[in-house]
Amino acid sequence: MIPELGRAAVLLGLAACSIGAVTGIWAGKTGRTDIWKYTRWMAYIFMGAISIAVALMEYALITHDYSVKYVSEIGSNETPLTFTIVSLWSSLDGSILLWAMILATWAAVFAYKMRSKHPEHAPWALGSILLVGIFFTFLVSGIANPFTRIPEPLSNGPGPNPLLQNHILMVIHPPTLYLGYVGMTIPFGMACAALLSGNLSTGWARAMRRWMLVPWASLTVGIILGGWWSYEVLGWGGYWAWDPVENASFLPWLTATAFIHSSMVMERKEHLKGWTIALVMSTFLLTLLGTFMTRSGVFNSVHSFTQSPIGPIFLVFLGFALVVSVILLAARVDKFTPSKHNWEGPLSREIAFLANNLLFAAFTFTVLLGTVYPLLNEVLTDVQISVGEPYFNRMSVPICLAIVFLMGVGPALPWGRGTAKALISRLIIPGSIMLLIGAGCLLAGLREPVAILTFSVSGFAGVVTLQELFEPGMQRAKATQEPLLKSLLTAWRIGHRRAGGYIVHFGVVIIAVAIAASSVYRSETEMTIREGSSKSFMGYDISYVGTERVDEPHRWSRVARFQIEQDGRDLGLAEPRLNHYKKSNQAIGTPTVISGLDEDLYLSLVQVDAEGKMASLSIVVEPLVWWLWFGGGVMLFGCIVSGWPVRKKQAAA
Amino acid sequence: MNWKVLIAGSVVTLPLVALLAAGFGRDPKLRSNALEGREAPTFALNTLDGQPFSLEASKGHPVVVNFWSTWCQPCKIEHPILMGAAENYGPLGVKFVAVLYQDEAAKARAFLNKAGSYWPTLEDPGGRTAISYGVAGVPETFFIDKNGVIVRKVAGPVSQEIMVSTLEQML
Amino acid sequence: MIAWVLLSLFAISSVSAQMPAGKVVDDMSLVQLPDLPLEDPPSEAIAAERTKRLQHALRCPVCQGLSVADSPADAARAMGDRIEELVEEGYTEEQITEYFVDRYGAWVELEPPTEDHKALFIAPIALLLIALGAFAVWNRRRPTSTTSESAIPTIELDPDLKPWRERILSELEGEAS
Known part of the structure; x- marks a missing residue:
């Protein structure tokens, strides 16, 4: 039954989505509220139908119903329940189903929130969003139909890719990333609405920014979780490899970040309207491009699913979306009312934002160029080349340094026109701290320019950010004679949007320091230890206690136990393991990470000899890695503070 | 219509779409056939039975060098084809030799005792020979002509057709 | 056996046409390492750094975009060891890179040689400069309507703070009443 029911639910979703797309555009054109109401209902039905389809698929996965094609491809009786549930997104067809569900949910929430707001724009926006929805639902109902019935089902399946059932982060990383990725469709729809209606009012611009904030936060967290997953699972002690698919998630993040900044100029000064809209559209188009890269098999990557027939259709859709976006933008952008304001002198907040946008645009272009360059080269010359980590690091380090520096200068500049004198007086303390940090690093014996620059520039930006965070409350305390803490809290509550933004900045500063420290001051070695004896590395004493074979239904593992001590302090037992999956030849390791505030000790098991007497380990000591995940948490917290809905109780003054 | 926006947008997007379309259907797998047409790197290794073997000694004969391992399924599929070729072309002067890749000698012996082989299998400590041949996975097969030049490299299992045609050409 | 022969004949006729018969590169000898390293064996510290x-x-040949140093795969370990040996024998970095490019192909370098792929490095910088230039030109051409806004006085305090300052004052009034 499941195959037929699932298909029916998807088809119902497709029907609702298609009708909704038409009525949405109709309602936008005519302004009729009754048709707008139908459109919202179509969005709700769309969400309901696709959710039922997902529930059916989960049911089939959990009950091991191998008559469903997707289950027969990815399920297995031995896989633990958690990984059976999450195998919805461990292969192509299931992940597109999940994609459709998230999109439908976003659309329904948007419809609900907009039920009595923005009548001029919302129907256009929902219509455009559902138009995108048609494509994904069409994939699920046709070419990528995961519900196809297998006529003679087997009694067991191959199970998901071993790498994807190795860590609990696999449960939350992909949905978080998808939430952000797919959520970019909403601001895209809203940008289309602004263009189609030819009116970009301040209210609509504000709404667009709010609807960008949640997907942006999800994408941020998703990317960081992805790095964390790589770190905990892949066994090389790194978190980012500039893999094409990592880049694919990073590109829309860059343009979305640029948008969040340029939209402030748009709100304040009505400048950059066309540019800001273009950034929203690029963000969505880059998510499509990224999906194409993952799904088509054109790019070789760890994350690539196998080659599939959806590639060509996806390319056609991508091309269509690109052409429509460019034409729409070109045709309507001149309808927006031009700004009454001038660009003031170079020392102004808007110029700082402009510089920020230029840097982010250059960053986007660099990452995109590096990602597609090998393909370009191969198409033109038939020679395969790699553009990997060295290139991206070389190019991104100066850009990132400039961005972090700007994070310090920007907030010190006023809107309108500032003077050099005022700027200097505001930056004298952070600037001195920057120089002090630099000098301190040199005195402490650090000689790596990248690290020293990052530390001092981050210190500069960090101090400015803290000033911006605490100054309002301190000023308030002075003016009101309240206790300092109360003033601070009140100031943060009143200016939560602003405070949230600076908290995010502070998270970025933490991450910048963590990345520089962990990559520049990483030390690694490889050692073989005899049972009962110990070796030391970087102040850690590692003694090999013994090994054990652990059997589980879906795999067997060789677990090696090491007692870890640091300067006589017992850090406990490390148990890195090598897992042997039934369907895989190469053993897949699970490294052990002993995390500390100052540094991580990263152990991965390379080999244990036949008798278990000798164990070979690869050991990495990386400083400050923990702060990377913490910085991600700070960024998320900042987003929550900034986007927290505040009831406007004082209606009339 | 804002023509500047239209042109700028097209300049950015159209080449990208064209590139993706052109790249479509290409196999993204990395090819490593840089050695084709070049002199085969020499090697002198020991067989599983401890006998010395060097490529130099086979000069003047066509040589087929096969890199394989027991953990590789395609290698096992390829094995009968190698057996057939060795049986038919061995008498015509073609030398066959296998190099074990990232594997244990005991496992290889066990497999060969069951499946049989008409050629020496060499141990490759440290994978040096595999590296000097640019092996990026198994099986990989190199066809070396009488002059010691690699005429063809096949990544993945060699099909009957390719095996025969290449050998005929080298003779 | 008959099948074998038939198959052979078919295969020869179909494939031999595609085979470049005498495709021999001129510098065949490059594939073997040069007889003598160009330098004496380096000191231990230099060798480790190289x-x-x-x-x-x-690049690790069996991974996706990971370097030999980063990859935990067996093949990468073997390659890493080989690199170390070659360095210790005194081969220069160029020779060793060439050794691997000869065998695996150009992709074995994680970053393509700068001189052959200048566009990759120059294009982003050029784009940044063009964007800056375009903005400067566009801004200059805009009609400069000098509004009163340009006469905003210099700030001691971030103007962002003004609204909330006013709000604080109004709230205080509210509390008092």
Whole structure:
């Protein structure tokens, strides 16, 4: 039954989505509220139908119903329940189903929130969003139909890719990333609405920014979780490899970040309207491009699913979306009312934002160029080349340094026109701290320019950010004679949007320091230890206690136990393991990470000899890695503070 | 219509779409056939039975060098084809030799005792020979002509057709 | 046996046409390492540094975009060891890179040689400069309507703070009443 029911639910979703797309555009054109109401209902039905389809698929996965094609491809009786549930997104067809569900949910929430707001724009926006929805639902109902019935089902399946059932982060990383990725469709729809209606009012611009904030936060967290997953699972002690698919998630993040900044100029000064809209559209188009890269098999990557027939259709859709976006933008952008304001002198907040946008645009272009360059080269010359980590690091380090520096200068500049004198007086303390940090690093014996620059520039930006965070409350305390803490809290509550933004900045500063420290001051070695004896590395004493074979239904593992001590302090037992999956030849390791505030000790098991007497380990000591995940948490917290809905109780003054 | 926006947008997007379309259907797998047409790197290794073997000694004969391992399924599929070729072309002067890749000698012996082989299998400590041949996975097969030049490299299992045609050409 | 022969004949006729018969590169000898390293064996510290640099610059042949240094795969370990040996024997970084490019192909370098792929490095910088230039030109051409806004006085305090300051004052009034 499941195959037929699932298909029916998807088809119902497709029907609702298609009708909704038409009525949405109709309602936008005519302004009729009754048709707008139908459109919202179509969005709700769309969400309901696709959710039922997902529930059916989960049911089939959990009950091991191998008559469903997707289950027969990815399920297995031995896989633990958690990984059976999450195998919805461990292969192509299931992940597109999940994609459709998230999109439908976003659309329904948007419809609900907009039920009595923005009548001029919302129907256009929902219509455009559902138009995108048609494509994904069409994939699920046709070419990528995961519900196809297998006529003679087997009694067991191959199970998901071993790498994807190795860590609990696999449960939350992909949905978080998808939430952000797919959520970019909403601001895209809203940008289309602004263009189609030819009116970009301040209210609509504000709404667009709010609807960008949640997907942006999800994408941020998703990317960081992805790095964390790589770190905990892949066994090389790194978190980012500039893999094409990592880049694919990073590109829309860059343009979305640029948008969040340029939209402030748009709100304040009505400048950059066309540019800001273009950034929203690029963000969505880059998510499509990224999906194409993952799904088509054109790019070789760890994350690539196998080659599939959806590639060509996806390319056609991508091309269509690109052409429509460019034409729409070109045709309507001149309808927006031009700004009454001038660009003031170079020392102004808007110029700082402009510089920020230029840097982010250059960053986007660099990452995109590096990602597609090998393909370009191969198409033109038939020679395969790699553009990997060295290139991206070389190019991104100066850009990132400039961005972090700007994070310090920007907030010190006023809107309108500032003077050099005022700027200097505001930056004298952070600037001195920057120089002090630099000098301190040199005195402490650090000689790596990248690290020293990052530390001092981050210190500069960090101090400015803290000033911006605490100054309002301190000023308030002075003016009101309240206790300092109360003033601070009140100031943060009143200016939560602003405070949230600076908290995010502070998270970025933490991450910048963590990345520089962990990559520049990483030390690694490889050692073989005899049972009962110990070796030391970087102040850690590692003694090999013994090994054990652990059997589980879906795999067997060789677990090696090491007692870890640091300067006589017992850090406990490390148990890195090598897992042997039934369907895989190469053993897949699970490294052990002993995390500390100052540094991580990263152990991965390379080999244990036949008798278990000798164990070979690869050991990495990386400083400050923990702060990377913490910085991600700070960024998320900042987003929550900034986007927290505040009831406007004082209606009339 | 804002023509500047239209042109700028097209300049950015159209080449990208064209590139993706052109790249479509290409196999993204990395090819490593840089050695084709070049002199085969020499090697002198020991067989599983401890006998010395060097490529130099086979000069003047066509040589087929096969890199394989027991953990590789395609290698096992390829094995009968190698057996057939060795049986038919061995008498015509073609030398066959296998190099074990990232594997244990005991496992290889066990497999060969069951499946049989008409050629020496060499141990490759440290994978040096595999590296000097640019092996990026198994099986990989190199066809070396009488002059010691690699005429063809096949990544993945060699099909009957390719095996025969290449050998005929080298003779 | 008959099938074998028939198959052979078919295969020869179909494939031999595609085979470049005498495709021999001129500098065949490059594939073997040069007889003598160009330098004496380096000191231990220099060797370690060179090895590390090369292991980070060369790509693990069986992984996706990871360097030899980063990859935990067996093949990458073997390659890493080989790099170390070659460095210790005294081969230069260029020779060793060439050794691997000869065998695996150009992709074994994680970053393509700068001189052959200048566009990759120059294009982003050029784009940044063009964008800056375009903005400067566009801004100059805009009609400069000098509004009163341009006469905003210099700030001691961030103007962002003004609204909330006013709000604080109004709230205080509210509390008092």
